[in-house]
Structure formats: C-alpha cells, structure tokens
Amino acid sequence: MDIKLQQVGYAYAKDTPFEKRALVDVNLHIPSGSYHAIIGHTGSGKSTLLQHLNALLKPSEGTVIIGDLAIQAGKKVKNLKPVRQKIGIVFQFPEHQLFDETVLKDIMFGPLNFGVSKEEAEKRARVLVEQLGLPEDVLHKSPFDLSGGQMRRVAIAGVLAMEPSVLVLDEPTAGLDPRGRLEIMDLFHKLHVDKGLTTILVTHSMEDAARYADRVAIMHEGQCVLSGDPIDIFGNEERLAEFRLAAPRVVRFQREFEALLGYPLPKLCVTEEQ
Ligand code: ADP
Numbered sequence: 001m002d003i004k005l006q007q008v009g010y011a012y013a014k015d016t017p018f019e020k021r022a023l024v025d026v027n028l029h030i031p032s033g034s035y036h037a038i039i040g041h042t043g044s045g046k047s048t049l050l051q052h053l054n055a056l057l058k059p060s061e062g063t064v065i066i067g068d069l070a071i072q073a074g075k076k077v078k079n080l081k082p083v084r085q086k087i088g089i090v091f092q093f094p095e096h097q098l099f100d101e102t103v104l105k106d107i108m109f110g111p112l113n114f115g116v117s118k119e120e121a122e123k124r125a126r127v128l129v130e131q132l133g134l135p136e137d138v139l140h141k142s143p144f145d146l147s148g149g150q151m152r153r154v155a156i157a158g159v160l161a162m163e164p165s166v167l168v169l170d171e172p173t174a175g176l177d178p179r180g181r182l183e184i185m186d187l188f189h190k191l192h193v194d195k196g197l198t199t200i201l202v203t204h205s206m207e208d209a210a211r212y213a214d215r216v217a218i219m220h221e222g223q224c225v226l227s228g229d230p231i232d233i234f235g236n237e238e239r240l241a242e243f244r245l246a247a248p249r250v251v252r253f254q255r256e257f258e259a260l261l262g263y264p265l266p267k268l269c270v271t272e273e274q
Helices: 046-052 081-086 102-113 120-131 136-140 147-158 178-196 206-212 230-235 237-242 249-261
Strands: 003-012 018-032 035-039 061-066 069-072 086-090 165-171 198-203 215-220 223-228
Touching: 003 046, 018 046, 018 061, 035 046, 035 206, 046 198, 046 206, 069 086, 069 136, 081 086, 086 147, 102 120, 102 136, 102 147, 120 136, 120 147, 165 178, 178 198, 198 206, 206 230, 206 249, 215 230, 223 230, 230 237, 230 249
Parallel strands: 018 223, 035 198, 035 215, 086 165, 165 198
Antiparallel strands: 003 018, 003 061, 061 069, 215 223
C-alpha cells in the first residue's frame, strides 16, 4: 500500500487567534514495502504528520493518498475503517493504552472490534506472543503485572494483531535501556523483512534511522526539507547542519572506511559493532 502526501498543510485551531501551522506544503512518497525514517527536532511536525497517515487528522490543505483512498482537504471521506485497519500505529509509550484484565483479552480487543472471529483473534494473540519473545504464561496475566519491556511488547502485539500492512512507529524505544532499544528495533526490522511490512519510523535518533531505514525524510519547522536515500541525506553534513542536525556516527565510520578502501560504497553497510 503506497502512501503519498501531496502539498499537505495542517493548522491546529485553524481560523482562530491561536492558529498554529504545523505542516507546510509537505510532499512525501512512502512506497509499499519500504522502511522509511522521519527525523526532526521536537516541534518539527513529525507527530502531526503521522496522525495524517491513518486519518486521525485530515489535511487543511492538499491531499493524503493511502492506497486507493484519497483524503482531500475540505472533503468528507465515507469509510475510514479499512485505512484504520491497514495502518497500525505504535504510539509513544504504547503500554499506557493497555487496559484489559488479561494480556490475551487486550491483544484480541482490536481484531474482535473489527469483526474477526474469537478463534482467529485468539490464534493471532498466541502466535504474536511467541513472535515477540514473550513467555506463553503471560497470556492469562494482567498486563499491569508485567515488566515495562514486556508491557511494551504486549501493546505492540495488540497493534500487530490487526494484521496491518503499514506499521507506523512513533519513537518506539523511548524510555528503554540500550539493550531493550536494540531488541525492539531488531524486532521491527525482522517484521519488516519477514512480513514485508511497510515501516515508518518517527524518531529523533539519526543512528536508528541510519541503521534500519532505506529511505529518510527530514522535517524542519513543518516542512519536509530533505528526503531520499540515507547515504545521500546523511552524507551531506553541510545541509544537515542547516537544520541543526549532525550525521550519525555510523556514516562517519563509513566515510573513514571508504577513505581506507579508496572508493565509495553504494549503500550504508558499516555498523557501530564493526
Ligand atoms: P514533533 O512531533 O516533531 O515534536 P508536533 O507535530 O508535535 O512535532 O508539533 C508541530 C507543531 O505543532 C509544534 O509547534 C507544536 O507546538 C504544535 N502543536 C502540536 N500539537 C498541537 C495542538 N494540539 N495544538 C496546537 N499546536 C500544536
């Protein structure tokens, strides 16, 4: 499912004295099956943008195209249900949205609401618990008796249980320790590769973007100022500095490696572990 933003603008409290333009003329193409990172400082418009990706917000100007559905400024859309099902959003601190008595019920909640049978919803929950590296006995526990890392995995399982084709991740590692961060990011990468999930990672971590994404977009003051291949975007340190951003360390390591080799590499292939 391709996603396109065409000249998208968004203003909070539009036509009031408190109007705040949060997106300005944003053009972005997220091809089906890509891993796209959206980077920018706090206040640059990342959260506003991601809320357009499943029509939680509708554009004040321009058009958002999600698969074959066009959401145009000022026009009503009849049925947003298919979009809401196909685009899964893992919000920041998703564990805050857990609510049910047991992990099993919590994971099954979304699919049951969308008309999936009880048997199928339960099957999905069991498979996901295993895929996300959780012990089987968590299924009948209260989500509130789990560790922070386990709660986050349960919340992610709840989003995946809807079987989305696009996964939007809003700072998914916020508040985790370095090991937890790596485990969660590797998990999303595996899901992207194994299930062909289009993945959109909203982050302020240039390192995560360089490590995982195959496309990068930089937001600055509501505009998408740069987008393209990570090696091109991160390789242009002068341009990044204009937006008060520094190239990730992995890119600097790669530059040193290329200097030793005597020729440039076509893509980012140096990792911090090397
Ligand atoms: P980011 O996710 O990059 O931190 P946001 O999309 O949250 O950026 O915010 C973009 C701009 O919109 C900021 O100037 C922010 O203060 C403003 N903003 C965000 N949410 C609201 C809101 N509900 N009402 C008014 N202004 C908002």
